Amino acid sequence: MSEQYLNKRRLVLFVDDDPELRKLGRVSLERAGYGYIGASNGSEGLRLARELYPNLILLDYMMPGISGKEVFVTLATSDDERLRQTPVVMLTAKHDNHDEQRELLGLGMAAYLCKPFGHHELLNVIDNVLITAQIKERNRTLEVEARQSFVGTVRAMITLLAVKDGYTGEHSNMTADLAETLARRLNLSEEEIMHVKLGGLLHDIGKIGIPECILCKPACLTPEEMAIMRQHVHYGEQALAGVPHMETVRAIVKHHHEWWNGGGYPDGLKETEIPLATRIVTVADAYDSMTSDRPYRRRLSQATTIERLRAAAGIQFDPVVVEILVECLEDYDTEQTRSLNLKFLDHLHHAA
Structure with missing residues (x-):
C-alpha cells in the first residue's frame, strides 16, 4: 500500500x-527508495532542515550540544510554516519519560520510536507517518x-443585505x-475576537429574508409585522x-435578541445561558441602533444611550458588558464614517 501511496x-x-546508526539508517532508507541525508548533531540537523525542507526528520533524543527535544521545539515553533509542518519521529532509548512524550506529542511530534529498532519497524513507522502527513496536508x-x-x-451576503437596506449593512459593520x-477589552483570544466580529457583521443577515415593506418601514411595526421581523434570527441561523x-x-446570529432576564427571543435564554460572544454583540448592536438615525426617529445622544443601557442592565443586557462598553467609549471613535468596510475579511482569508 505504502509503495503505491x-x-x-x-x-x-x-x-x-551515532555514525553506525546513521549508516544502518542510510542503507535501510535507500533500499526502500527514500532519499537520505544525515546529520551528526542538532545544529547541523537544523541547518539542513532549513536548507533542504525534508519530507520527514528522524531525530535522536540524546545528543551532545543541542538535544533532540530542543531541535524539535525549535522546528515546531518556527516562523517557517513548512518547517512547522515537517513530521518528526523521535528516536529514544528512554522508556519511562511518558509525561515528556505526551508534552512533545501535544506540540505536534509525529511519533516515537524506541531503540533498539529493526529495519522493518523503522520503515513501517516512516511509511505510516508520511501517509498521515499527506492526509493532514490534504485536510489543510x-x-x-x-x-x-x-x-x-x-x-x-453582506453586500446583498446592504443593497436591500443600506442602514442594516452599515449598522452591521x-x-x-x-x-x-469590547471583546479585546474582555481579553478574549484572537480566535474568539474574530468570531465576535464575524457575529457582529452577520447578526442581522437573516433580514435578507424579511420583506422590504417591513424592513424599511418609516414607522413602528405592528405586532404582526414584528412577528415577521423576529423570524430574521432563524433565517440567519439557517443561512x-x-x-x-x-x-x-x-x-450570535440566533440569540442576539435574548435578554439577560430571560425575556428575549427566540429561546428565552437568560444570564450565562447566553454565550458571552452573543452578549457582547447584543450590547454593541443596541448601542449602535440607539445612536443611529432611523426613518421613524432621530438618533439618541451618547449620554442618553448610556443612561438607557445602564437602566436595562440586568434586565435586557449583561451588566458587566454594559460597563465595559461605557469604559471603551472613552477611547472609541464614535464619529467614524458609517460605511460598509469589509477589509478585515482579507485577514480571515489569508489566515486560512
Missing part, C-alpha cells in the same frame, strides 16, 4: 550522533478552500467594529447552517 524519492533527514488544503469559500459567501473593541467552525457565529 508514497513518492519513493521523499527525503528523510536522519539526525543522530480543504480547510483553506472552505474558509476562502466562506469569506466569499460572507462578502456576497459598526456593530462588528464595536463588538471587536449559516453547515458552515464549518461557525458555531459561535451561528449562536
